Amino acid sequence: xxxxxxxxTVVLTEKSSAAMEDQNKYTFKVASSANKxxxxxxxxxxxxxxxxxxxxxxxxxxxxxxxTAMAGKKANWKKAIVTLKSGEIINLY
Numbered sequence: 001x002x003x004x005x006x007x008x009t010v011v012l013t014e015k016s017s018a019a020m021e022d023q024n025k026y027t028f029k030v031a032s033s034a035n036k037x038x039x040x041x042x043x044x045x046x047x048x049x050x051x052x053x054x055x056x057x058x059x060x061x062x063x064x065x066x067x068t069a070m071a072g073k074k075a076n077w078k079k080a081i082v083t084l085k086s087g088e089i090i091n092l093y
Contacts, residue, residue: 003042006034010092011079023083026090030080032058039080049088055081 008029016027030039036054043051061074084090 001031001034001038003045006031006038006042007046012092019081020092024086024088026082026084026092028080028082030056030078032076032078034078034080036080039082043082047090049090050085051082052085053083055083057081 008031011027011029013027016025019025019027026043028039028043034042036056039056040051040054043049057079059077059079061076064072064074066072
């Protein structure tokens with residue numbers, strides 16, 4: 001799998017921004033089929049940094065309704081929190 005198919009996007013929330021500054025942890029939305037080793041390799045190749053650890057979480061898509069008859073569901077997705085070695089940084093801005 002291509003590195004750019006493994007890492008879909010960066011998650012920028014208030015909580016993830018605080019983790020970036022304080023704990024050197026970066027949050028990414030990743031492919032559901034990707035494992036921790038693939039995620040670590042993709043981050044190292046794309047951003048040219050050293051990865052210390054990767055934690056992953058699977059999220060179930062929320063149920064959504066429009067009006068009364070239209071029922072649907074958002075897509076399931078996977079989140080990865082990547083901890084970089086000390087001294088490493090990713091410039092996202």
